[in-house]
Amino acid sequence: xxxxxxxxxxxxxxxxxxxxxxxxxxxxxxxxxxxxxxxxxxxxxxxxxxxxxxxxxxxxxxxxxxxxxxxxxxxxxxxxxxxxxxxxxxxxxxxxxxxxxxxxxxxxxxxxxxxxxxxxxxxxxxxxxxxxxxxxxxxxxxxxxxxxxxxxxxxx
Amino acid sequence: xxxxxxxxxxxxxxxxxxxxxxxxxxxxxxxxxxxxxxxxxxxxxxxxxxxxxxxxxxxxxxxxxxxxxxxxxxxxxxxxxxxxxxxxxxxxxxxxxxxxxxxxxxxxxxxxxxxxxxxxxxxxxxxxxxxxxxxxxxxxxxxxxxxxxxxxxxxxxxxxxxxxxxxxxxxxxxxxxxxxxxxxxxxxxxxxxxxxxxxxxxxxxxxxxxx
Numbered sequence: 001x002x003x004x005x006x007x008x009x010x011x012x013x014x015x016x017x018x019x020x021x022x023x024x025x026x027x028x029x030x031x032x033x034x035x036x037x038x039x040x041x042x043x044x045x046x047x048x049x050x051x052x053x054x055x056x057x058x059x060x061x062x063x064x065x066x067x068x069x070x071x072x073x074x075x076x077x078x079x080x081x082x083x084x085x086x087x088x089x090x091x092x093x094x095x096x097x098x099x100x101x102x103x104x105x106x107x108x109x110x111x112x113x114x115x116x117x118x119x120x121x122x123x124x125x126x127x128x129x130x131x132x133x134x135x136x137x138x139x140x141x142x143x144x145x146x147x148x149x150x151x152x153x154x155x156x
Numbered sequence: 157x158x159x160x161x162x163x164x165x166x167x168x169x170x171x172x173x174x175x176x177x178x179x180x181x182x183x184x185x186x187x188x189x190x191x192x193x194x195x196x197x198x199x200x201x202x203x204x205x206x207x208x209x210x211x212x213x214x215x216x217x218x219x220x221x222x223x224x225x226x227x228x229x230x231x232x233x234x235x236x237x238x239x240x241x242x243x244x245x246x247x248x249x250x251x252x253x254x255x256x257x258x259x260x261x262x263x264x265x266x267x268x269x270x271x272x273x274x275x276x277x278x279x280x281x282x283x284x285x286x287x288x289x290x291x292x293x294x295x296x297x298x299x300x301x302x303x304x305x306x307x308x309x310x311x312x313x314x315x316x317x318x319x320x321x322x323x324x325x326x327x328x329x330x331x332x333x334x335x336x337x338x339x340x341x342x343x344x345x346x347x348x349x350x351x352x353x354x355x356x357x358x359x360x361x362x363x364x365x366x367x
Contacts, residue, residue, distance in 0.1 A: 015253050015257070017222060017223070017260070017261075018260060020259075079226075079230060083237075
């Protein structure tokens, strides 16, 4: 965006305020996503076939809420890019990725990422995720191996 | 305005901005409606985005507030590093946001202010997200009733008092004809010295022919 205020010289950086209601990819799962070599749903790999995901259409709000944080972050990055130059969002993204990786194997996955919260500004606000479904109160049994595999990425 | 989503609050509105030698006069009515209920009868539709740059908001109240907030934030960040922003810069920001989000927004905005390079200037950013510099601009649902009046009354080179009377009379006419506009008239005089607010209560409005 322009530091010179001449109409006609504009950047094409997206300044979306809010995500769209339609999901960017197909909103419902198709059989092809989970099909085996015969063209049928592959129960061995993906579990029982779930009709709900194939039939029900999503509520228009669902995609907006799912993409909300990402969209706001992207708006901030784009504004920073316009304002300060390419280095600003690159530095912001770098800090984010450093903080996400910083989790060691000793830390249980349920603990929320403090660094990420600070970078996002969530350390100064109280939202519903701070009193509902709080990780410390969870009663799930934890298999450390599964958790580790998920973290590294060799398991979904 | 048909672009509103169900349950959304409508700014209805008559807004106006006029440029003169030393700055701009901006004005608006004060009615905000949800359907036929007047949710706020003393709304302030003149929103500051910088010291001497204001915007007049029409359309969806939520959309215009969101956009004005972002521009306000943006101009604050800009001014820290680059000094005072110019009015065309602010108008350009409004235009980018309104155009890129045009499928989701219902916002008609008039930007008016004073800066060192241009003096007073008025920039109209109507529904689609285009940008027009004009000597005077009217907007909102009530503006349709006063196009003729404004075109017939406006003259180049009016001074501050004449501009104030022009804005006051035009808005009063729009408010008397348009159901979604009414209440009081809020005006602001924006010059190099800053912003001076004028308030015209509902019982002191200029009266046009009322049959």
